[in-house]
Amino acid sequence: MPLLHKRIITVITQKMINDRLTTRCRFLHQAMQNTLVLVFILLSSACSKLQDKPALSEIKVEVFFQQAPIRCEQIVSLDEQNWRINQLAFFISELNVSQNGVQQALPLTTNDWQSNDVALLQYTDCAEQASQTEQSGPLISAYHASLQLAEPIDFSEVMQLQFTLGIPFELNHLNPLSQASPLNIPSMFWSWRAGHKFMRLDMLGDEQSWVFHLGSTECYADSAMRAPTMQCGQPNRLTFDLPKQQQGETLILHLDRLLSGVALNNKTACLMQPDQESCVQIMKNMADNQVFEWQ
Amino acid sequence: MLSRSVKYIGFVVAIAAIVACKPAPDPYKWPIPIGFPEPIVPADNPMSEAKVALGRALFFDVNLSFNQSVSCASCHQPEFAFAQNSQFAMGATQQVLRRNSQALVNIAYNSNLTWAHSGINTIEQQILIPMFAEDPVELGITGHEKEVLNRFNNARYRPLFEQAFDESEANFERIVFALASYVRSLVSLNSPFDRYAYLAQDDAMSESALRGMELFFSERLECFHCHGGFNFTQSSQHENQRLDLRPFHNTGLYNEDGVGAFPLHDQGLYEVTHKAQDMGRFRAPTLRNVQYSAPYMHDGSLATLADVIDFYAAGGRAAGINNPLKSPFIQGFTLQAEEKQDLLAFLASLSDDAFLSTENQGKDRKLE
DSSP, X not given: OHHHHHHHHHHHHHHHHHHHHHHHHHHHHHHHHHHXXXXXXXXXXXXXXXXXXXEEEEEEEEEEETTEEOOTTOOEEETTEEEEEEEEEEEEEEEEEEETTEXXXXXXXXXXXXXXXXXXXXXXXXXXXXXXXXXXXXXXXXXXXXXXXXXEEEXXXXXXXXXXXXXXXXXXXXXXXXXXXXXXXXXXXXXXXTEEOSEEEEEEESSOEEEEEEOOBSOOXXXXXXXXXXXXXXXXXXXXXXXXXXXXXXXXXXXHHHTTTOOOSTTOOBSSOTTOHHHHHHHHHHHHSOOEEEO | OHHHHHHHHHHHHHHHHHHHHSOOOOOOOOOOOTTOOOOOOOTTSOOXXXXXXXXHHHHTOGGGSTTSOOOHHHHSBGGGTTBOSSSSOBOTTSOBOSSOOOOOSSGGGOSSOSSSOSSOOSHHHHHHHHHHOBTTBSSOOTTOHHHHHHTTSSTTHHHHHHHHHSOOSOOHHHHHHHHHHHHHTOOOOOSHXXXXXXXXOTXXXXXXXXXXXXXXXXXXXXXXXXXXXXXXXXXXXXTTBOOOOOOEEOOSSOOTTSSSXXXXXXXXXXXXXXXXXXXXXXXXXXXXXXXXXOSBSTTOOBOSXXXXXXXXXXXXXXXXXXXXXSOTTOOOOOOOHHHHHHHHHHHHTTOOHHHHOHHHHHHHXXXX
């Protein structure tokens, strides 16, 4: 008897559960249908939004000569002489955008090419570009042409891009051995006193060579191996505020505009010597010759 | 069931005990001051004291040359900062090599090796050249492989291989890995300059050396453009710095045809890349311990450091001064006699007495 009783109870209970389940399922089914419709609507609106306003996670940085991008080792003609970029590299920091007068900092991701919101761009030896993907071991990569943003940004409403060509004083004169890449690269470092080369352009001609190294001058310290405690007399950190020309995807360095009016030869290298004519001309070009353009 | 569990637990404990009994190798301790970054080491050849010890024994052992006449140390002598005080190196067959033996100082940090090769980036690759090259012959192992290996399967070497690789048998991969580990261990970061620059000891360098340092880092002399970074060579990388420019330069030593050619028997990087602009380009070597590694330049054609300074002051040598492919940083300069002495004093402040002490290295040489 007790056994039969138990079985009946089990059956009844089971039926009740089933019934309840059926009701719940029906409700669930309906809810799911509604959700699906909602998701579909949301997705389609999101898609159209994405098409209209792409969020970018990088800004390409290209080098142009006479309105066209120059490829590695391409020969360019200046003063009827052939020249080729032997080395070109520069630091960009303090990257900002502004939208209706409101400025917003664009933090950079951290990798071999970027740290402390300072990025190194480098345009040498395209052939060695491939080795960049390697994540460990020695790297002899010499080509890197984009700013990687820590948070993707929708540039559609953004009107202006601001940045500094150079490295902030607080980061510029530190022991390079204890700094993160790219703030520890010997070829871009002068000394603790003078800090980094903010821009390095080494040009090679058929019969001559020419160089331009931008960096702070009039920095005072006990020796080349000691850091200045006060801002350098001529920081030479150049700031740019550029209106957006197109979608904001590309920042362009116009090499021809940078070198406009500068005679390139063995005697005119600009290594920030005071009164060097080529330096005066380049700094003038940097100030008012639209050397950088934001497209 | 209980007994099965007990058995199982027993088995696990036994395995754990076996694993625990085999001591994990101690991480290699680099002889570098606190704060200095460690070199990058290939993942397949991690450093260990045992490999360094085996490599040291091999480095000084003439049995590594096919005719037992020379060792690595014949051309890389500790007392000359592991370079050699002769213009050219000479191999096991007395064949004279075309280049000057390079110092082995901090090469663990090098991003390029040899005098001029953009494709040799690890010491393991480089070591194959002196071991197996047939023209010129250095150790001359090619064609004598078995014979040479047999010299290392003996009572002296078996324990060294066993400790380094858990295998007592010698083979060429193990020899290369051990040699690479030993030369990687040749780290020199304890010069008066290091104490001044990195340990902030203001009195570590003489007044003259400090004046020389100002000259070295000046735009007037431009030395530091190619001899930059903590190793005074552009060819340097470490755990936190993996990017750099190519470290090869034409210094205006030659200009055979008026348009930049170097002598046919040695044209530098051009031989590797066949790019016109690489004619006469060689790697800027480190200046650490440079006082001891005379003679200088890739072909040992300058006898003293004073000669080297004169060479750069002239902006090259003879027709080389007008070599169109010469580095833009070699424009020449004028130095007063006292300034030259100061510059020499600075270069001397890059010497690391502990590194050079033959007491350190000599012991191993007697093992032969």
